Amino acid sequence: MDDDLPGELAERIRRRGGAATIYDIAELAGVNPSTVSRALSKPGRISKKTEERIRLAADRLDFQFNPMARALPTGRSHTIGLMVADITNPVIFGIVRGAEHTAAAAGYTLVIAESQESGEAEAEAVSRLLPSVDGLILATTRLADERILRVAERKPVILINRQVDGVVGVLPAVEQGVSDLVAHLADLGHRSIAYLSGPETSWISRRRWEAMLDAAERLGLAVVEIGPHTPTIDGGREALRRVQASRATAVIAFNDLMAIGLIQASAAAGIHVPDELSIAGFDDIFGSELIVPALTTVRAQLQLAGERAVGKVLEALGDATEPVSDDPLATTLVVRGSTGRAARS
Amino acid sequence: MDDDLPGELAERIRRRGGAATIYDIAELAGVNPSTVSRALSKPGRISKKTEERIRLAADRLDFQFNPMARALPTGRSHTIGLMVADITNPVIFGIVRGAEHTAAAAGYTLVIAESQESGEAEAEAVSRLLPSVDGLILATTRLADERILRVAERKPVILINRQVDGVVGVLPAVEQGVSDLVAHLADLGHRSIAYLSGPETSWISRRRWEAMLDAAERLGLAVVEIGPHTPTIDGGREALRRVQASRATAVIAFNDLMAIGLIQASAAAGIHVPDELSIAGFDDIFGSELIVPALTTVRAQLQLAGERAVGKVLEALGDATEPVSDDPLATTLVVRGSTGRAARS
DNA sequence: AACGATCTGGCAATCGGTTGCCGAATGCAC
DNA sequence: GTGCATTCGGCAACCGATTGCCAGATCGTT
Numbered sequence: 001m002d003d004d005l006p007g008e009l010a011e012r013i014r015r016r017g018g019a020a021t022i023y024d025i026a027e028l029a030g031v032n033p034s035t036v037s038r039a040l041s042k043p044g045r046i047s048k049k050t051e052e053r054i055r056l057a058a059d060r061l062d063f064q065f066n067p068m069a070r071a072l073p074t075g076r077s078h079t080i081g082l083m084v085a086d087i088t089n090p091v092i093f094g095i096v097r098g099a100e101h102t103a104a105a106a107g108y109t110l111v112i113a114e115s116q117e118s119g120e121a122e123a124e125a126v127s128r129l130l131p132s133v134d135g136l137i138l139a140t141t142r143l144a145d146e147r148i149l150r151v152a153e154r155k156p157v158i159l160i161n162r163q164v165d166g167v168v169g170v171l172p173a174v175e176q177g178v179s180d181l182v183a184h185l186a187d188l189g190h191r192s193i194a195y196l197s198g199p200e201t202s203w204i205s206r207r208r209w210e211a212m213l214d215a216a217e218r219l220g221l222a223v224v225e226i227g228p229h230t231p232t233i234d235g236g237r238e239a240l241r242r243v244q245a246s247r248a249t250a251v252i253a254f255n256d257l258m259a260i261g262l263i264q265a266s267a268a269a270g271i272h273v274p275d276e277l278s279i280a281g282f283d284d285i286f287g288s289e290l291i292v293p294a295l296t297t298v299r300a301q302l303q304l305a306g307e308r309a310v311g312k313v314l315e316a317l318g319d320a321t322e323p324v325s326d327d328p329l330a331t332t333l334v335v336r337g338s339t340g341r342a343a344r345s
Numbered sequence: 346m347d348d349d350l351p352g353e354l355a356e357r358i359r360r361r362g363g364a365a366t367i368y369d370i371a372e373l374a375g376v377n378p379s380t381v382s383r384a385l386s387k388p389g390r391i392s393k394k395t396e397e398r399i400r401l402a403a404d405r406l407d408f409q410f411n412p413m414a415r416a417l418p419t420g421r422s423h424t425i426g427l428m429v430a431d432i433t434n435p436v437i438f439g440i441v442r443g444a445e446h447t448a449a450a451a452g453y454t455l456v457i458a459e460s461q462e463s464g465e466a467e468a469e470a471v472s473r474l475l476p477s478v479d480g481l482i483l484a485t486t487r488l489a490d491e492r493i494l495r496v497a498e499r500k501p502v503i504l505i506n507r508q509v510d511g512v513v514g515v516l517p518a519v520e521q522g523v524s525d526l527v528a529h530l531a532d533l534g535h536r537s538i539a540y541l542s543g544p545e546t547s548w549i550s551r552r553r554w555e556a557m558l559d560a561a562e563r564l565g566l567a568v569v570e571i572g573p574h575t576p577t578i579d580g581g582r583e584a585l586r587r588v589q590a591s592r593a594t595a596v597i598a599f600n601d602l603m604a605i606g607l608i609q610a611s612a613a614a615g616i617h618v619p620d621e622l623s624i625a626g627f628d629d630i631f632g633s634e635l636i637v638p639a640l641t642t643v644r645a646q647l648q649l650a651g652e653r654a655v656g657k658v659l660e661a662l663g664d665a666t667e668p669v670s671d672d673p674l675a676t677t678l679v680v681r682g683s684t685g686r687a688a689r690s
Numbered sequence: 691a692a693c694g695a696t697c698t699g700g701c702a703a704t705c706g707g708t709t710g711c712c713g714a715a716t717g718c719a720c
Numbered sequence: 721g722t723g724c725a726t727t728c729g730g731c732a733a734c735c736g737a738t739t740g741c742c743a744g745a746t747c748g749t750t
Contacts, residue, residue: 017420018499019476021736032700037738047698067477068422069736071413073705075362087445088438090631097432100459104470109477112457114445125449131364132412132454154363260635286435290605290636366706377730382708392728414706418735 013061020061029057040065079109080313081133083125085140087114089231089257090285091302095139095160098306106314106321108134117230119143119201126151135313138162142201156316158309161204168316170308170329174204177298177331178211179218181252181280184296184333186219189342190250190278196239196262197227198254205231205254208282212252224248229258236261240269249278249342256281256288256297263291263338274340284334293337301329358406365406374402385410424454425658426478428470430485432459434576434602435630436647440484440505443651451659451666453479462575464488464546471496480658483507487546501661503654506549513661515653515674519549522643522676523556524563526597526625529641529678531564534687535595535623541584541607542572543599550576550599553627557597569593574603581606585614594623594687601626601633601642608636608683619685629679638682646674 009027013020022036029036031050038045039054040063046054057063071077080103084092096112103110113129115122119142126143129136135156141148145164151157152167159169185193195212198205209225216223226242229235236258243251243262253259259281266273273279273293281288284299311324354372358365367381374381376395384391384399385408391399402408416422425448429437441457448455458474460467464487471488474481480501486493490509496502497512504514530538540557543550554570561568571587574580581603588596588607598604604626611618618624618638626633629644656669 023736033737034701034739035699037736038699041738045698050699064472064476066417066736068413068416069705070738071705072411072417072707072736073738075705077413087442088631090435093433096457097459100432100457104458104473109456109458109474111454112441112445113449113454114442127409128449129454131409286433287632287635290632292637368706378706379708379731380729382706383729386708390728395729411706414735415708416735417706417737418708420735 018062019066020058020063021066022063024061025054025057025063028061029054076134076317077132078107079111079133080310081126081129081136082110082112082309083115083122083129083136083138083141084112085115085117085122085142086232087112089255090287091255091283092139093286094302095306095309098303098308099137099310100306102307102310102314106310106319108310108314110310115142117142117199123147130155134317137309137313139309140202140204142199144201156313158312158316160305160309163203163207168312170305170312172204172300172305172331173328174207174331175211175214177282177300177333178208178252179215180331180333181296181298182212182215182219182221184335185250185252185278185280185339186221188250188278188340190221190248191342192222192224192246192248193250193252194243194246194248195223195225195227196229196236196243196251196253196258197225198229198231198235198258200228202231202254208252208254222248227254229254231255231258233257233261233264236263237265240265243277244271250339251277251279253279253281256283256285256295259295259297259338260287260291263293263295274338276343278339278342280339289336296336296339297334299332299334301331304329363407364411365403365408366411367408369406370399370402370408373406374399421479421662422477423452424456424478425655426456426458426471426474426481427654428458428460428467428474428481428483428486430460430462430467430487431577432457434600435632436600436628437484438631439647440651440654443648443653444482444655445651447652447655447659451655451664453655453659455655460487462487462544468492475500479662482654482658484654485547485549487544489546501658503657503661505650505654508548508552513657515650515657517549517645517650517676518673519552519676520556520559522627522645522678523553523597524560525676525678526641526643527557527560527564527566529680530595530597530623530625530684531566533595533623533685535566536687537567537569537591537593538595538597539588539591539593540568540570540572541574541581541588541596541598541603542570543574543576543580543603545573547576547599553597553599567593572599574599576600576603578602578606578609581608582610585610588622589616595684596622596624598624598626601628601630601640604640604642604683605632605636608638608640619683621688623684623687625684634681641681641684642679644677644679646676649674 022033025036026033036054039051100110113125137158139160148164163169195209224246259279280296282298284297288295288297314320367378370381371378381399384396445455458470482503484505493509508514540554569591604624625641627643629642633640633642659665
């Protein structure tokens with residue numbers, strides 16, 4: 001900050017903790033505060049000359065808008081909320097990063113909250129968050145449709161990996177990835193496949209299962225659903241007994257964490273993957289290529305999903321620079337070591 | 346929300362988007378808005394009876410404070426900022442989770458921003474964030490001391506994994522973990538150890554190196570520092586050549602990500618870990634026990650660090666419930682498969 | 691030169707809370 | 721019943737921006 005300012009002004013700003021206001025600028029530039037406001041946030045509304053003078057004064061004072069003061073009359077906090085089920089789930093990474101960057105680029109702040117996989121905690125977090133955000137992104141939410149709709153009445157809501165009529169969703173092309181994966185397993189000679197489903201309330205888990213049913217029917221395979229499970233490594237570990245009981249030669253887990261858990265449990269039980277059991281997952285998280293055998297998985301474009309979700313919020317707020325695509329996000333089958341030829345059974 | 350309200354009131358609230366204000370409550374309860382404000386945020390200031398009546402009215406209207414309106418006169422946004430270098434680094438998980446929960450428990454909202462390991466981006470993010478938060482946590486910041494001090498003049502700043510005189514820091518007991526690790530390697534017969542340092546601006550990297558020097562001196566070992574590197578898997582991969590050139594039989598990497606990269610590069614180069622080269626890291630991130638061989642590492646209490654950091658901010662804001670400990674956070678050596686007996690060289 | 695259109699900048703109300711100050715009501719002791 | 725301290729609740733200013741409205745200045749046109 002410039003140091004030789006009119007003494008009284010400098011003093012006043014210092015007392016206020018170093019933050020200058022448009023009133024300070026107005027005084028320094030010899031104009032009315034409203035003119036400062038216009039010069040700084042309505043480019044062109046004010047004459048070039050005055051605007052320049054105000055800009056200069058603002059710079060001299062290191063001016064930054066007070067976001068709260070700004071939010072009060074406009075009702076816009078320039079903040080977007082992102083609810084996730086579990087921050088420590090690597091799936092979230094990409095979403096968060098994508099969302100954070102597009103938000104920052106548009107001058108918005110991203111607030112992240114965690115529901116810990118609990119519908120109640122999520123509902124509470126949502127209502128805590130709602131008053132202070134302009135829009136809300138629910139990633140893999142556990143909320144009931146009806147609740148989501150109620151929230152969507154008050155503020156723009158965007159869903160990731162969940163479809164609810166009347167609410168905008170950012171969705172992956174589930175069928176494509178699943179049918180690639182099932183075809184891959186069929187090629188390897190598997191005739192009986194188990195699906196380890198995720199939480200009951202997970203829309204995307206059910207969706208994957210339905211896509212699997214379709215694919216299996218087309219290819220004449222037997223499939224069974226085992227579950228529900230918590231979508232964690234432990235959830236996958238605990239599924240081993242029921243997987244064995246099913247006699248399936250290949251398992252598709254709801255996500256990579258569960259697949260990793262199942263691989264670990266299999267190793268512990270002396271079951272060789274993939275010779276005795278093929279295992280695949282979804283998401284291609286960090287860690288999937290580290291584990292041995294490396295995990296065959298269906299990769300989703302998480303970062304892009306985060307970017308789009310924010311883009312959709314901005315669109316709903318009328319603050320978007322360019323239209324955001326509605327196409328489902330392509331998914332890719334990543335074949336690694338955890339799937340192999342079916343054991344003769 | 347209660348449905349049979351005085352028509353005019355209901356209408357007004359609906360027009361405003363369903364959010365009730367203290368003025369609505371005041372009208373419904375037949376008191377002055379200031380009384381509502383006191384009843385709801387200064388328990389005891391108002392008579393039991395009136396307070397109860399106001400509470401009831403507030404419930405009927407589903408009242409929630411408008412955080413922006415509240416923040417304006419008080420200057421408190423009830424928001425805490427958390428700057429991290431890289432969201433996709435699993436180290437961050439624990440910190441974020443710990444921070445988010447204690448923040449939420451205290452009625453604060455956590456805002457996360459990413460600097461992408463760049464000092465400039467970080468400086469910009471900090472100044473963007475600063476006006477809207479009550480306090481700031483800088484986790485593994487890349488900012489210069491002097492800049493940190495300038496920020497700390499305006500708002501409470503807490504550092505994680507960094508020490509700057511005059512600024513509160515949450516620090517691990519570096520020496521303990523490092524000396525355990527070095528002793529472990531010495532026990533295995535290693536006489537020459539390399540340290541893969543992290544970014545130049547990383548205080549904690551230098552700190553680990555210094556602790557290593559101490560430990561090595563005590564035990565009469567040879568140590569060399571190789572670096573700096575970007576603290577990522579790729580950073581670790583790229584270090585292999587220089588590691589080999591150093592003829593060290595064991596490597597301590599600045600963090601697990603780099604250690605994992607080095608293990609991968611070694612495998613690709615046909616170097617057997619741990620028989621030909623022992624590798625260890627820091628942090629015990631997700632993935633460290635998945636890789637083969639599983640990584641020997643020094644575990645830090647990240648979640649606790651996040652909790653403490655928020656606790657310290659609350660303390661500085663005079664909003665703490667109980668004092669937060671200042672002890673360094675204990676670190677634990679986790680021995681896994683990536684370290685073994687030194688190869689005869 | 692007169693006139694209407696467009697620009698520019700000021701005035702003042704407003705967003706939804708908080709809080710210092712004050713007077714009225716209440717409580718208590720005597 | 722009086723005196724005094726305390727409790728309770730209202731009034732109004734204030735936080736820092738935004739914005740509708742308006743008047744004066746400036747411009748181009750005929």
